[in-house]
Amino acid sequence: MSIYRERASTSHRTIATCLSLAIPPRNRHHKCSQTLSRVPLVRQLKPAFGIIALLLAFTFGFNPPAMAASPNNQATQQMIVKADPDRVFSVAQQAFTAWPRGEFVAADAETHVVKGLSRTKVFKFVDDITVAIAPTSDDPPQTQLSIQSVGRMGEYDFGGNQRNINEYVETLKSFL
Template sequence: MGKNLLGLIVLFTLFGCSKGGPMAKQPPVTACGDSPNCVSTEDTRATFQLAPLPLANTDVALATIVEKIASMPGAQVVAAQENYAHLRFTTRVLRFVDDVEVSLSDNQLALRSASRIGYYDFGANRRRADAIRRTLVEAKLVRRPSGDH
């Protein structure tokens, strides 16, 4: 009985900290909330802000970008539309699930990466966003922003 009760308490605690399923029901990608477990190109606050992701050219399709991101370790496409996609990343060791949203607008890729559980992510979402940027730059799908060497 004690183990079951402890298990239920842990389960309810995790669900209480959970941000739930898909991040935005509709495009576009949004800014982050107030917890420091999120980064977004759409946020203007330094803690949460990602540098812009300009498309390499006007012919780049979101489907190609999503395919490239989905090939990264732990990635899975949850939903994809013409100009919006939601992907889920599962960490290897503890199996935490983080959400990544991408959308296209004005020759830019908007990107948001956020943890589902907990308050602080120890920089995991920023590292993931940086890895996504490197992957897309190497694939010549996005350009480095001006001033980024």
């Protein structure tokens, strides 16, 4: 560990010192907590998992993958709904709040885009879900939905993003 400290940059040295002293990252004014909060892996995972991941990173040189780095970590589905686009826009927002694992984030009325997120049950990993709404015809009114789910971490989602889309669509259909 001392060889690593000599070659490491200041922020890595601070993280290594924090881990060796076991200073809890709760104190926001401490230099250790400020440095740890800048590491993406610590922000995404719970503190215990973050410290274990940092120890593995220092030991084996593990570099966590970037956000949505792989096409295997996303899913997209398009569908047509027989309803007015404005009604679908409001229902899409309600579906995020009614969905047990969903959380409404933002809606843009000009572009008809609704954004939300979903968390996995066990580790609480976050997947971003975007719903784009576009009118297709006026008589009868039809709306095209383009739903995309992208995982924030990892290279593969093991079918989680498609499951997010399927659960969201079922919740959306219950409101229409």
